[in-house]
Amino acid sequence: MTLRRLPIRLFSLGLALALAACTSSAPTGEEDTAASDSGDGGEAQLEGDVQIDGSSTVFPISEAMAEEFMADNRGARVTVGVSGSGGGFKKFCAGETDISNASRPIKETEIELCAENGIEYVEIPVAYDGISVIVNDENDWAECLAPDQLGMMWEPDAEGEVNNWNQVKDDYPDQELSLYGPGVDSGTYDYFTEAVVGEDGESRGDYTASEDDNVIVQGVQSDEGGLGFLGFAYFDENRDTLKAVSVENSAGECIPPSRGSIADGTYNPLSRPIFFYVKKDSLENNPVVAAFAEYQISADNKDLITEVGYIPLPEEIVDKAIARLEDGTTGSIFEGGTSIGVKLGEKL
Amino acid sequence: MTTPDSQTFNKDQSTQEQYFTPNLSGRYKWDTVFASFTWLAVGLSVVILAVLLISVVWDGFPRLASDFWGFLTNFPSRKPEQAGLLSALVGTVWVMITVAIFAFPIGVGAGVYLEEFATDNWFTKLIEVNINNLAGVPSIIYGLLGLQLFVRFLEPMTGGRSILSGALTLALLILPIIIVGTREALRAVPDSIRQAGFALGATRWQVIWDQVFPIAIPGILTGTILALSRAIGETAPLITIGALTFISFLPENLQSQFTVLPIQIYNWVSRPQAGFHTNAAAGIIILMVVLLAMNGLAIFLRNKFQKRG
Numbered sequence: 001m002t003l004r005r006l007p008i009r010l011f012s013l014g015l016a017l018a019l020a021a022c023t024s025s026a027p028t029g030e031e032d033t034a035a036s037d038s039g040d041g042g043e044a045q046l047e048g049d050v051q052i053d054g055s056s057t058v059f060p061i062s063e064a065m066a067e068e069f070m071a072d073n074r075g076a077r078v079t080v081g082v083s084g085s086g087g088g089f090k091k092f093c094a095g096e097t098d099i100s101n102a103s104r105p106i107k108e109t110e111i112e113l114c115a116e117n118g119i120e121y122v123e124i125p126v127a128y129d130g131i132s133v134i135v136n137d138e139n140d141w142a143e144c145l146a147p148d149q150l151g152m153m154w155e156p157d158a159e160g161e162v163n164n165w166n167q168v169k170d171d172y173p174d175q176e177l178s179l180y181g182p183g184v185d186s187g188t189y190d191y192f193t194e195a196v197v198g199e200d201g202e203s204r205g206d207y208t209a210s211e212d213d214n215v216i217v218q219g220v221q222s223d224e225g226g227l228g229f230l231g232f233a234y235f236d237e238n239r240d241t242l243k244a245v246s247v248e249n250s251a252g253e254c255i256p257p258s259r260g261s262i263a264d265g266t267y268n269p270l271s272r273p274i275f276f277y278v279k280k281d282s283l284e285n286n287p288v289v290a291a292f293a294e295y296q297i298s299a300d301n302k303d304l305i306t307e308v309g310y311i312p313l314p315e316e317i318v319d320k321a322i323a324r325l326e327d328g329t330t331g332s333i334f335e336g337g338t339s340i341g342v343k344l345g346e347k348l
Numbered sequence: 349m350t351t352p353d354s355q356t357f358n359k360d361q362s363t364q365e366q367y368f369t370p371n372l373s374g375r376y377k378w379d380t381v382f383a384s385f386t387w388l389a390v391g392l393s394v395v396i397l398a399v400l401l402i403s404v405v406w407d408g409f410p411r412l413a414s415d416f417w418g419f420l421t422n423f424p425s426r427k428p429e430q431a432g433l434l435s436a437l438v439g440t441v442w443v444m445i446t447v448a449i450f451a452f453p454i455g456v457g458a459g460v461y462l463e464e465f466a467t468d469n470w471f472t473k474l475i476e477v478n479i480n481n482l483a484g485v486p487s488i489i490y491g492l493l494g495l496q497l498f499v500r501f502l503e504p505m506t507g508g509r510s511i512l513s514g515a516l517t518l519a520l521l522i523l524p525i526i527i528v529g530t531r532e533a534l535r536a537v538p539d540s541i542r543q544a545g546f547a548l549g550a551t552r553w554q555v556i557w558d559q560v561f562p563i564a565i566p567g568i569l570t571g572t573i574l575a576l577s578r579a580i581g582e583t584a585p586l587i588t589i590g591a592l593t594f595i596s597f598l599p600e601n602l603q604s605q606f607t608v609l610p611i612q613i614y615n616w617v618s619r620p621q622a623g624f625h626t627n628a629a630a631g632i633i634i635l636m637v638v639l640l641a642m643n644g645l646a647i648f649l650r651n652k653f654q655k656r657g
Contacts, residue, residue, distance in 0.1 A: 053590070059593065060426065062594065063425075063594045066594060067596070070596060077597055078594075079592045079605055080592060080593055081590060081591070082587070082615065083588075083590070091590065096508070096509070096590070211618070212617065212618040213618065214617070214625075231620070233620040234620040237620040238620075304426070307426065309621075
């Protein structure tokens, strides 16, 4: 008898659970959307949701800011997703998020998509990152490389052709050259190729690509002729086992990546700003979004940016960014183009 | 065998034996070669598994040992030593229970229909081919389907980027596996049992429910648990439907936003600071414990049914 009933019990239990789950959640259906749309809160206590999504490069900054912001404002609920700069803009321009993180400026196609859906946004630079070119610890010849030389290694025509260090410069040793870099979807890749090859997203295909920068670190660590590029924080954490190559800047000086040289702009062209984009509608109608956006660029919180491995913006740029946020200036200062060679201070 | 003349048969055999040399040692040699090959296959997989487990435990255990409770009950943080996986752990549990509630009855129901009720015509064949193909579709495709169907189209019901959307997407992903597993389990039940049932005048329903099911249930549960084990490790479809990475409150209902363990682990693995890598290893240990607990529950249920059957 028990044999007959057990499966029945199991089934009815499952059904009951499913029904209970459906009915209990049905009446609260409006809650989420209502909270994120209006987000009304008292003067003293901020209450409401902030939905952030986008670049994995900017994620550590958002995480740190959200953590501290929520410790100060118990009623605020900030959530951060990681779907890449491009994936973030897709959601942002569909009106699904309040803030979109990006490691590159918004592209022409994304500007059009946002315009189609009537999404206006305020573009705010939040920090600097320096793309670091790294080589193996044993490498004692590559001290300084010019963007042209990097371009020669990475350009599409180099595929299968440039595979020895002595092809880069005559006095370099006869050592096999192997390349490591982020995958083609990443903003770091876009910026680097634009800066050294001259064409956004154009490079040779026969390099070791990884979405995880730690894999690039490991690759170069174990490969005497290896060369790779990645975010400054990854080089900074692995200083003991890697070397960074100095890069010749526009003034012809060889500059190694460092917090100082990235902040003052001498480490060019590989120092880049990273951004977040705030939906204007949320900024005006949701005080929590406005408060969080201000919190994120406030000079009081620049230690958080340093702590997670990025370089805070200089004060004059922060002031201009704050003004931009307060005025609600919409649109992109890059107009769909690149941020290479753009002086943020002048453009903002 | 019957031979008209047994003597001639024996004679034949004896003449044949002159040409036939058994070469026993050669046969046994092949036996040993094949046996050692299978041993090598088993040994290799065990060694690889052991190396993986040891390296993960080596990396992650110190983090668990220093602050086990904090690791389980803290929300994510920028400081590796304060970061925990509470939201991811709770999210995983919510999602897996919801997946099981949807996928188990539908999957087993479809399997029973196809194996026991459906007549063999072009329509059922079409369904069969499709189910077998669906079992091989990459998970990201299900993510895209889930994004359009559950997150965007059914938003009023699912609440958008919610636990419900995620669970329904994963349920779709594992349905083919459950259906195929259920059918295999039902096929293993000898037909004589069904025929005996019908001979005694039982209806189809009575035969399936009282005779076939009790025998097939252990196999069905095994199939289900394999499917759920796949779902618990999935990241790609959940990222596609918009599961979060940083969330520091717990889900309140099925329409809450969420994150799951694999997403949290992936995020920690790809961070620059070594402290997060330790956290990732510790997170993997927790994920394995959750998985083993799930499998343990299934084995417990299976044994329970087997004893009664």
